[in-house]
Amino acid sequence: MTYIEKLQALRKLMAGHNIDAYIITAADPHISEYLPAHYKAIPFVSGFTGSAGTLVITQEFAGLWTDSRYFTQAEAQLSGSGYELVKLKIAHTPEYIDWLSGVLPKGAKVGFNYQLITVTLATALKNSLQQQQITVTNVDFVSEIWTDRVGLPQEKAYLIDAEAAGLSISAKITQVRTNLIAYGAGYHFISALDDIAWLFNLRGSDVDYNPVTLSFALITPNETKLFINEEKLSKNDIETLNQQGVDLYPYDEAANALETLPEEATVFIDPKRTCFGLYQLLPQTAKIISGINPVTHLKSLKNDTEIKHIGKAMLHDGVALTRFFKWLEDRLGKEKITEWSAAQKLDAFRAENASFVGLSFNTISGYNANGALPHYTVTAESDQEINGDGLFLVDSGGQYLYGTTDITRVIPIGNCIVRQADDYTLVLKGLIEGSKLIFPAGTNGYQIDAVCRKPLWEYGINFGHGTGHGIGFFLNVHEGPQTISPANVDIPFKPGMVTSIEPGIYRPAKHGVRIENLVLCISHNHTEFGDFLAFETLTLCYIDTSVINKSLLESHQLAWLNHYNQTVFNQLQPLLSVEEAAWLKEKCKAI
Template sequence: MTFTEKLQALRQLMLVQNVDAYIITAADPHISEYLPAHYKAIPFACGFTGSAGTLVITQDFAGLWTDSRYFTQAETQLNGSGYELVKLKVPHTPEYINWLLEILPKGAKVGFNYELITVALALEMQDSLAQREIGITDVDFINTIWLDRVGLPQGNAFLIDEEAAGFAISAKINQVRAALKISKADYHLISSLDDMAWQFNLRGNDVDYNPVTLSFALISPEEVKLFIDQQKLSQVDINTLTEQGVTLHPYGEVANALQNLPKAPRVFIDPKRTCFRLFKCLPVDSKIISGINPSTHLKGLKNNTEIKHIRKAMLHDGIALTRFFKWMEDHLGKEKITEWSAAEKLATFRAEQASFVGLSFNTIAGYNANGALPHYSVTAESDQEILGDGLFLVDSGGQYLYGTTDITRLMPIGNCSSTQADDYTLVLKGLIEGSKLIFPEGTKGYQIDSICRKPLWEHAINFGHGTGHGIGFFLNVHEGPQNISPANVDIAFKPGMVTSIEPGIYRPTQHGVRIENLVLCIPHGSSEFGDFLTFETLTLCFIDTAIINKTLLAPDQIKWLNQYNQQVFHQLQPHLSTEEAAWLKVKCRPI
């Protein structure tokens, strides 16, 4: 079926079941950012492959609501699909709710799959639409027309030991139980896969790039139930879980377990990371306690063991990146190198490192205009040869048994324009200002965000994505609870949080600039004004100085850059060949 034929089939099902608007979300029952193939309904329906978007279909209109990261990509991928791009004014907001209120008549019905929408969003939609007596209903039209839909993933899962994780499973359960006691909850439902991974020292390969496995958990003061396909686990791991006080149950039995909770249970859920269908399974007399999963807060604070391992991952990642950029410089102009082949070559250098598991996300390798797409994904059609003059942007990361990496670097190719040099330098200024920041305890990400953007704002330049996100320990490349963005997220930075800093400048059809490091929040010291924090940069890869406009940098920024590049050289040099070390020494020369 073509996309237009699929749209026609969906509209026919809507007519049959009296559904006036049908919503398709980018989600799975665990409200994951990255989805198993079974749940990639939006690419199936319209061809759009971005990680954030919502389809809304009526008999007269079909649209994709997405944010500025994907405007150009969406316009290309939606061409001829029957869907139109609707540009979100504010990222991650359900602006289509107001649109539905405007165009639907009183008494209309809006359908969506309750399994693929958060409790928070479903309740917001239900309450908002009720203003015009518009109802909601649980329907899954996609499954009806997706005749060759793949099944749920069946990859193996495994436990990482206490030596790697820093804490035993039972210790983590006790930490969560302590939080539940404070909130006076009888039960805690965990749906989010990265929280499941942290809670049970559990890893898997059910989702590309994210070492997680499909599972749920129900924790009470008396017992811990883990809902998972036991065939994914070895007998040794099953025995370990049992010894740690965990009972195993089939993956599909979580709904039944919720329906059979005792009378009037007090249940703690994260309404932004729990699906509406499971919420509807809870007894009607349940007392719902809403909040961020306790494990999310605990997971975000890396323990000393995790930090030690993360440093090791950064070292190995830096070795791979050094070899890659040297290879690029040595071979450009001598053989054909494209965005695709460069990304593949980088993956081979990472694969040579000890304990490498896989990539942490699909490598963004964009030359010139393609680099202006923040979430560019090279295809056979878009693959561009890296030749001539310009900027080659590489945003990439690796999953290691001892950590997760995420880094962006720019490689100048040939002769670069003054505009490219200025953009590069301004983005670097933003990175440096965030990296060397000293700030009081209680500082939130939106406050740090403005400091990173200030060098760009001074030139009337801005960018449409957040400045930074939390990152997992051999886990998801994006994790909370903290971030650095304009959004008013009420989470203060604390020692142990690992976060990216990645400002950017994007000039459509010309070039894109982004430079990204990972930083660890650490104590800085105390004074009569309170306790202060700062960042330690963890990423180990040189920042190219070839096209820097030095006149745009302040002396303290130049000092930071020189010290950082020298640190990179001194830490990587012992692990490189003589030739590689000599090359890196030149790249790290002070300016």
Template sequence: MTFVAKLQALRTLMAEQKIDAYIITAADPHISEYLPAHYKAIPFFSGFTGSAGTLVITKDFAGLWTDSRYFTQAEPQLQGSGYELVKLKVPHTPEYIEWLSEVMPENATVAFNYQLISVALALEIQAGLEKQHIQIVDADLIGPLWSDRPALPTEKAFLIAEKDAGLSISAKLEQVKAQLKTVGAQSHLISSLDDIAWLFNIRGKDVDYNPVALSFALITLQEAKLFIDAAKLADNDINTLKQQGVTLYPYAAINDALKELPSDSAVFIDFKRNCFGLYQLLPATIKVISGINPSTHLKSLKNETEINHIRKAMVQDGVAMTRFFKWMEERLGEEQITEWSAAEKLAAFRAEQPGFAGLSFNTIAGFNANGALPHYSVSLESSLEIQPEGLFLVDSGGQYLYGTTDITRVMPMSNYSAQQADDYTLVLKGLIEGSKLVFPEGTKGYQIDSICRKPLWEHSINFGHGTGHGIGFFLNVHEGPQNISPANVDVPFKPGMVTSIEPGIYRPGSHGVRIENLVLCVNHGSSVFGNFLSFETLTLCYIDTRIVNKALLEAGQLSWLNAYNNRVFDQLQPHLSAEEASWLKAKCQPI
């Protein structure tokens, strides 16, 4: 079926079920960022492959709501599909709710699959439409039309050893139960796969880039129930879970378990990380307490074992990055190198490293104009050949058995413009200012964000994405609860949090610059004014200085840059060949 035929089939089902508008979200029952193929309904119906977007279909309009990261990508992908691109004014907001309230008549019916939408979003839709007396209903119109739909993944999962996790499963469960007692809850539903992976020291391969396994968890003050296909686990892992106080149930048994919760009890639920379908199964009289999953806070504070492993992963990743850029420099001009082949070569260098378990996200490899697309997705068909003029941006990362990495570097070609050099230097200034920041205990991400942006703002330049996100320990590359962005996220930075710092400048049709390191929040010291924190830079990969406009750097920024590159060489040199070390030493010379 063509996309237009699928759209017509959707409208036929809508008419049969008396549905006036149908919403398709980019989600699964776990409200994951990256989805198993079984749940990738938006590309199936529209052709749009970006990770953030929502389809809304009425009898006479079909639109994709997405943000500026995907405007350039969405327009050609939607061409001829029957869907129009609707540009979000504010990223990550459901602006289609207001649109529906304006175009839908009173007493209309709006439907979506309750299993594929968060509690928070479903309640927001409900509240936004009730003034028009618009009814929302549960309807799965995806399954009946997707005849060759991929099955749910059945990949094997495994437990990581307690010595590698730094904390036993039972100890983590006790931490969660203690927080349940604090809020007065007798049970806690967890659907988010990375929270479950951290809590039960379990890793899997059910979702691309995220080492997680499809599962649910229900924690009570007396027991811990893990809902997972037991065939995924080896017998010794099942025995370990039982010894740690975990009872296994089939994946689908979560439905009955929720219905059977005591009606006079209280359950703790993260409305943003559980689906509306499970929420609807709770007994009507049960008390619901909402908030961020306790495990989300707990796993953000990396323990010493995790931190030491992460440092090891950074060395391995730095070796791979060094070999990649050396290869690029030596082979460019000697052979054809495209965005696609460069990304493949980088993945191959990472795969040679001990403990490599896969990429942490789809590599962004953008030459010149493609570098101006923050979430550019290269394909073999669209890949540009890299020429010796301009800038090549590479945002990539690896999953290792002992850590997760995420790094962005920009490689200048032999010819570049003065504007490109200035943009590169201003972005570098933003990275440096954030990296060397000392700040009081209690500081939030939005306060740090403005400091990173200040060097750009001084030149009337800004960028449309956040400056940083949390990183998991051999887990999701995007992790909360902390971030660095203009959004007023009420989460203070604490020692043990690992976060990216990644300012950027994007000039559509010309070039993009983003430089990204991962940093660890650490104690800096105390004074009569209180406790202070700072960042330890974890990422180990040289920052190219050939393109730096020294006139734009202050003395302290130049000192930081030279010291950083010197540290990169000192830590990577023992793991490189003599030829590789000599090449890197030249790259790390002070300027």
């Protein structure tokens, strides 16, 4: 079926069930950012492949609500699909709720799949629409028209040992139980795959880029239950889990476990990372305690072992990036290199390391105008040759057995115009100001965000995405609870958190600039005014200086840059060939 035919089929089902509006979310029952193919409903019905968006269908209108990162992409992918782009004014907000309240009559009915929506969002929908006498109901029309839908992934899973993780499974469970006691909760249900992976030292490949496996967990006063397809695990891993106090149950028995909890149970759940369908199965008399999963907080504070391993990952990632950028410089003008072939070559350099598992996300490889798309995905149609003059942006990352990387660099190709040099330098200033910041304990991400944006704001420039996100330890490239963004998220930075800093400038149809490093939050000092924290830069890859407008840099910023590039050379040089080291030394030369 074409997208138009699929839309018509959905509307026919809606009419047959007296549904006035149908909502399709980008989610799975684990509320994952990246979805198994089985749950990629939005691409199936509309053609839009961005990671953030919501479809809302009525008999008169069908729209995709998404944020500025995807405006250009959505307009192109939705062409001829029957869906229109609705531009969110504020990212990650359900603005379609107010739209529905305004266009639907009293007595209307809104349907959505309760398994694919968070408790928080479903509750907001119900409460807001009920004020307009509009009801909601649980429906899944997508499954009725998706006749060739692939099944759930059945990839093998495995445990990483305590020596690699820094803590045993039983020690982590004890930490979670201690947190639950503090909350006054006896039970805790976890559906977020990366939280489960961290808690059980469990890794897999059920989801692209994220080394996780489909599973649920339930911690009770007397038992720790892991709901997973046992065929995914080796006998040795099953024995290890049992020895660490973990009992295994089939994946599809999680729902029954919730339904049969004691009526007087006190249950802790994360409403933003639990689906409404499972939440509704809890006994009506149970006491619900809502908050961020304790595991989310625990795994954000990297232990000494994890930090040591992450440093090793940065070294090997830096070697791969050095070889890639040298290869690019050596081969440009001698052979045809495109955005796609460059990304493939970078993948190959990373794969040369024995501990490389895969990419941490789909490489963003954008030249000139394509670099202006923050979440650009190169396709056969969009693939552009890298030649002439301009800026080449590469945002990439790897999953290693001992860490996760995420880095963005922009490389000048040929000659650059003044505006490109100025944009590059202003973005670099934002990165430097965030990286060298010293701040009091208790500082939240939105305060740090303003510091990073200030060099751009002074020139009337801003960007539409967050400045930084948490990074997992051989886990998801995006993790919480901390974030650096304008959003008023009341999560203070703490020592042990690993976060990206990635300001950007995007000029549509012209060029884009984003420079990104990962930083570790560390203790700095204690004064009469309290404890102060700082960032230690972890990423090891030179920052190109050939396109910098030095007049825009202050002396302390220039000193930071020169010191950083010298550190990159000192750390990577022992791992490079003589020729590679000589090339990198020139790139890292002080300016």
